[in-house]
Amino acid sequence: MVKLPLADLHLHTFHSDGTFSPEELVLRALNLKLSCISVTDHDTAAGLPAAQKAAGDRLEILPGIEMTALFRKRELHILGYGIRPEEAALSAFMARMHSYRKERIQAMISRLRAHGVEVSFEEVQKVAGPGTLGRPHLAEAILKKGIVGSLKEAFERYIGDRAPCFVQGATLTVPEAVEILRQAGGVAVLAHPYRLVQDEWIPELVACGIRGIEAVHSEHPGKITKKYQKIAKEQKLLTTGGSDCHGFRKANGPLIGSTSIPLEWVDRLKEAISGKG
Numbered sequence: 001m002v003k004l005p006l007a008d009l010h011l012h013t014f015h016s017d018g019t020f021s022p023e024e025l026v027l028r029a030l031n032l033k034l035s036c037i038s039v040t041d042h043d044t045a046a047g048l049p050a051a052q053k054a055a056g057d058r059l060e061i062l063p064g065i066e067m068t069a070l071f072r073k074r075e076l077h078i079l080g081y082g083i084r085p086e087e088a089a090l091s092a093f094m095a096r097m098h099s100y101r102k103e104r105i106q107a108m109i110s111r112l113r114a115h116g117v118e119v120s121f122e123e124v125q126k127v128a129g130p131g132t133l134g135r136p137h138l139a140e141a142i143l144k145k146g147i148v149g150s151l152k153e154a155f156e157r158y159i160g161d162r163a164p165c166f167v168q169g170a171t172l173t174v175p176e177a178v179e180i181l182r183q184a185g186g187v188a189v190l191a192h193p194y195r196l197v198q199d200e201w202i203p204e205l206v207a208c209g210i211r212g213i214e215a216v217h218s219e220h221p222g223k224i225t226k227k228y229q230k231i232a233k234e235q236k237l238l239t240t241g242g243s244d245c246h247g248f249r250k251a252n253g254p255l256i257g258s259t260s261i262p263l264e265w266v267d268r269l270k271e272a273i274s275g276k277g
Contacts, residue, residue, distance in 0.1 A: 006260040007036035010242025016041035017136040019247030022051035032257040036266050038064035043097035044132050045085035068170040069177040075170045077191035080181040082273030090184035101133040104167050111165035135159050178209035187272050189240050192217045194224050206235050216241025216261050218254035238269055
């Protein structure tokens with residue numbers, strides 16, 4: 001029986017909040033015999049050159065990024081595929097977010113201190129290493145101090161979207177994020193909608209320029225995937241998918257290849273990137 005070529009288009013490295021290096025992701029992809037992967041770090045494409053170099057001609061790397069954007073006062077995640085990171089608008093956005101993410105962590109540390117939780121910026125930086133700072137790094141720093149028993153508890157009690165020490169991460173609206181991706185040659189896809197998006201919002205998001213929906217995701221049961229495939233057909237959207245692998249950051253978290261999509265989905269996405277789809 002011939003094995004269907006597969007792809008995982010939602011992966012994070014230590015350049016954002018994952019624990020694998022780009023080279024480790026590529027090696028794991030090769031060992032799993034994946035045909036294509038996309039490194040979609042938060043607000044940065046810093047891991048892309050290393051991934052491309054490690055892959056050579058053995059594995060296709062679809063350039064990607066994951067951006068946070070505001071919609072109806074809620075933070076949604078937008079995956080950008082086929083991007084050219086050197087393009088001015090995207091390059092400026094990534095530089096701006098590198099600074100803003102530091103400011104955001106410092107603001108949350110101040111709020112945590114007001115709630116009796118002492119953690120330093122240096123401790124968060126140590127957790128993050130070379131990565132752009134994010135809440136998972138802060139959660140891990142809190143966990144290491146024994147203040148909470150899990151990363152989940154850190155989010156629920158302190159830094160989750162509705163927790164008392166949360167500081168907004170988005171600096172763009174959805175149309176603004178879509179336009180930056182368009183200028184960089186990319187196609188905007190709605191990430192893990194089951195977690196963040198109400199179904200009735202999707203037509204409005206399509207009107208904002210969203211071209212695809214992540215139907216397959218590690219948090220989407222089979223019936224949810226089918227629902228999003230139906231919505232995609234109705235709204236004339238591309239379907240994509242991936243594991244959302246963060247390495248070993250999350251206990252029992254999904255690893256690369258644990259969720260994947262057929263290569264024909266990637267081909268349709270590439271046609272859209274090239275302007276043919």
